[in-house]
Amino acid sequence: MGDGCRGRGRPRRDVVDRSISSLPDDLLHVILLRLQSTPDAVRTGVLSRRWRRVWAQVPDLSFDQDYCDHVLRLWSSSILRGIDAVVAAHSAPTLDRLAISVRRSAGDSTPALFAPWLRLASQRLAGELEIRFLPPPAPTALPNRLFRGAPVTIRSGSLERLKLDGGVADGRVTVDAPRLVRLEMSRTRHLDPSKVKGARIAAPELSELIWRNAYHPSRDQIADARRHLRKLEVVPPDYYSLYYSSKFEVPKKMSALFKRFDYVDELSMHMDIPSCDTDEDEVRHDYSLLLGALL
């Protein structure tokens, strides 16, 4: 009747006056949501200008194991930059849900793949976070080493507990979390302290710190944190694994971590005391340095 009338007496399929692209954005969001796959939704960005940013408002991110496998297969720094760019482009004001399925064996830096998404979740998630670990697939020869050390930045005003391990903790890490209370850094057991890329941690509310393996006194900076911890747990690197590289350095470096704090209510240390087939005096000296730093 009026000008806005879209009704027709009968379908006119020969005339293209109606198309999916003419649906309003919020309905396209419902359609993309039903795809239940963020990569599928993101791919619609290439269809036409109309579709360029439609996916970016879908309030639900879900990644299945195909995404994980696929991204690991074509992994490169440009891929990581691409994911970062897409995360930056995502503009739904709040996220209702973030779901990620990870294969357990996908590689040490699988977390690096998800760090950008998790960062987005930490800023906007108002609903459900679902991370599923799936059983590993048949063994494949993924070049895991390639992903080691991808830089990870975590900024969150609401994050309270954080655990970083393996390939993520070995790489360059930046944490800026004003409400972080507990931080667990678990580096690879055999990581040479001189190869540490460095972590910069700003967490003024930090009261529990667990640090496993290599610590580098100058590259690792716990910058903005109190000098009084409720709990400090330190697991120095395996002494023997570093024996031929930098064994003298290890205790000295770890002791710097203790010196960072004035008071610790609960201290937990794990040490393997080497047996006597090494030069005992030398070993004792190394560890007395470490213990001396504590006292």
Added chain:
Amino acid sequence: MEVDKGKGEAEETRKVAEADRDTVTLKSSDGKLFEVSKEAAARLSTVLAGMIAGGSIDDNGTDLKQIGSEALENVVDYCNKHANSIPSAALISSSISFNTAPFKEPEEWERKFVDRLSHDALFDLVEAANFLGMERLLDVTCHKISEMMKGKSPDQIREVFNIKNDYTKEELEEIRQELAWAFYDD
């Protein structure tokens, strides 16, 4: 005045009768009338439920200026089919908290219902369902469209939906690079 009063009384009686009727009459943008079960309309559409409760249903056909006759026919058809189908436990429970409940797969009759629609009719129905606040119908229709996209390459999707690629070659290349990680097969 006398005459007017008499007419007013007649109107009044008719309105009472209308309230007792178990169907409502809906009028499409192009003036066609459709009858639908009041119970089904109120249960499936938040907008119609509000109009029925608020007494703004017109006996001569409630104007739905946003909805064309073809789409409205499909809406009414859906409501009637829904009323006739034995509601499954799944649907009853999902209607309680629709927003939080996970999407329930379309039932067999719902699948058949959307499968027979042309693309144009499907898009019109999506908009009509949205306008009338029919969440289940909106979900079923959007699900159908997403199924038509799933597992297809951008070229295939463009073909299915007749989407014209209006990017320049350079723009497309740039976007493809940015979204490279989202492309599985090439």
